[in-house]
Amino acid sequence: MKARVHVMLKNGVLDPQGEAVRHALGNLGFDGVSGVRQGKVIELDLADGTSEDTITDMCEKLLANTVIESYRVELL
Amino acid sequence: MRAAVIVFPGSNCDRDMAVALRAAGADVSMVWHKDPDLPESVDLVAVPGGFSFGDYLRCGAIAAQSPICKAIVAHAARGGYVLGVCNGFQVLTESGLLPGALMRNAALKFVCKTLDLKVETSSSAFTEGYNAGDLVAFPVAHHDGNYTADPDTLARLEADERIAFRYTQNPNGSVADIAGVLSDNRRVLGMMPHPERAVDTGHGGTDGQALFRGLIGQLANA
Numbered sequence: 001m002k003a004r005v006h007v008m009l010k011n012g013v014l015d016p017q018g019e020a021v022r023h024a025l026g027n028l029g030f031d032g033v034s035g036v037r038q039g040k041v042i043e044l045d046l047a048d049g050t051s052e053d054t055i056t057d058m059c060e061k062l063l064a065n066t067v068i069e070s071y072r073v074e075l076l
Numbered sequence: 077m078r079a080a081v082i083v084f085p086g087s088n089c090d091r092d093m094a095v096a097l098r099a100a101g102a103d104v105s106m107v108w109h110k111d112p113d114l115p116e117s118v119d120l121v122a123v124p125g126g127f128s129f130g131d132y133l134r135c136g137a138i139a140a141q142s143p144i145c146k147a148i149v150a151h152a153a154r155g156g157y158v159l160g161v162c163n164g165f166q167v168l169t170e171s172g173l174l175p176g177a178l179m180r181n182a183a184l185k186f187v188c189k190t191l192d193l194k195v196e197t198s199s200s201a202f203t204e205g206y207n208a209g210d211l212v213a214f215p216v217a218h219h220d221g222n223y224t225a226d227p228d229t230l231a232r233l234e235a236d237e238r239i240a241f242r243y244t245q246n247p248n249g250s251v252a253d254i255a256g257v258l259s260d261n262r263r264v265l266g267m268m269p270h271p272e273r274a275v276d277t278g279h280g281g282t283d284g285q286a287l288f289r290g291l292i293g294q295l296a297n298a
Contacts, residue, residue: 009179013224016182016249062141065134065170067177068224 001046002076003055007064008039039069077102077296079120082148082164084109084139089125089162089272096272097122100288101296109142119295120157121148123164125217125270135178135220136166145171157201157295158264162218165256165266174257174266175233176225182249186219190280193241193255193269200262203240205290212283214269216247221268223250223257233257240265 009015015037022036042063044055055073064071079102083090094104097120105115109128114121129138139145145167152158152173160168168174181187190213195206206212225233230252233239241256248268256267271284 013179014182014249016180016184016222020184062133062137065137065177067169067175067226068179 001048001050003044003046003050004074004076005042005044005055005059005063006039006072006074007042007059007069008037008071009068010070013068077120077292078115078118079104079122079292080107080114080118081105081122081124082107082109082144083124084126084128084142084167086128086130087124087126087163089270092270092272093122093124093161096275096284096288097292099275100285100292102288102292107144109139109144112143112147114144114147114151118151118156120159120291121151123148123158123160123167124272125162125164128163128167131220134166134170136163136168136170139163139167140170149173152259152264155261155263157291158259159202159291160264160266161270161272162221162268165268166220168264168266173264174259175229176223176257178220178268179222179224179249180220181218181222181247186217187221187247188215188217189247190215190274191247191269192244194244196239196242197237197258199237200240200258200265201291201294202258202265202287203290204294205286211244212241212286213274213281214271214284215273215279216269218248218268221248221250223248223254223268225251236260238262241267241269 018036018038195210238258242253274284
């Protein structure tokens with residue numbers, strides 16, 4: 001089985017990289033981009049039957065830093 | 077006084093740290109990250125700067141899961157002293173020994189220069205060699221030194237005087253100009269600037285000597 005973990009900076013945490021991307025889009029002439037937030041996607045190849053709780057544990061312990069990041073698990 | 081300097085793949089300030097500790101009188105051993113135990117009767121663990129594990133995932137995140145980090149957490153839980161500088165500070169926040177997190181610098185640039193810091197408290201083994209309000213010049217060299225913490229944590233750090241150093245000119249967007257923070261028991265210090273790069277006249281300044289001498293003097297008497 002596979003799972004995809006989406007890690008994003010929490011709302012309210014300033015994302016300077018997203019801001020830089022937003023500026024660059026503006027410079028390219030793409031008007032109307034009022035915000036960009038950049039995160040990461042982590043794909044996991046897992047033993048069949050791995051529970052969602054186990055994946056959550058992986059996120060809490062390593063894949064996301066929950067001080068600044070939120071995560072969302074997508075089972076594929 | 078016995079000190080251990082941890083070496084991760086990608087550490088690059090480990091030898092500078094060892095030199096600074098030895099110059100202040102410590103008996104220093106270098107400890108590889110795969111070792112499950114610290115040397116016996118170690119008083120101080122120093123987690124040095126660098127780019128452990130290539131900063132993969134997040135700065136310090138992989139190092140914080142290495143075998144030696146469990147021993148460092150146990151050492152701190154016993155009341156042992158821990159100093160984390162630069163990447164070492166990131167490792168200490170990732171391992172939960174210090175609150176908050178270090179994010180990408182607000183201006184997205186790697187900053188490499190010597191900055192004045194204000195000593196905020198002399199009430200710790202690390203800072204007792206200074207007076208609160210002293211200005212010290214330490215080099216900074218980092219890409220991810222933008223300290224952040226939630227408002228409750230910040231209020232607690234302020235109220236308990238656990239902010240050890242503040243920038244006088246904020247180079248990275250850190251909240252409240254924070255350059256270094258202490259643990260609840262004041263025996264764990266994490267800081268982005270490099271005191272070990274300011275201990276010899278050849279470095280261009282010696283403001284870091286008081287940190288190492290004070291620390292080692294206090295631990296030797298303990």
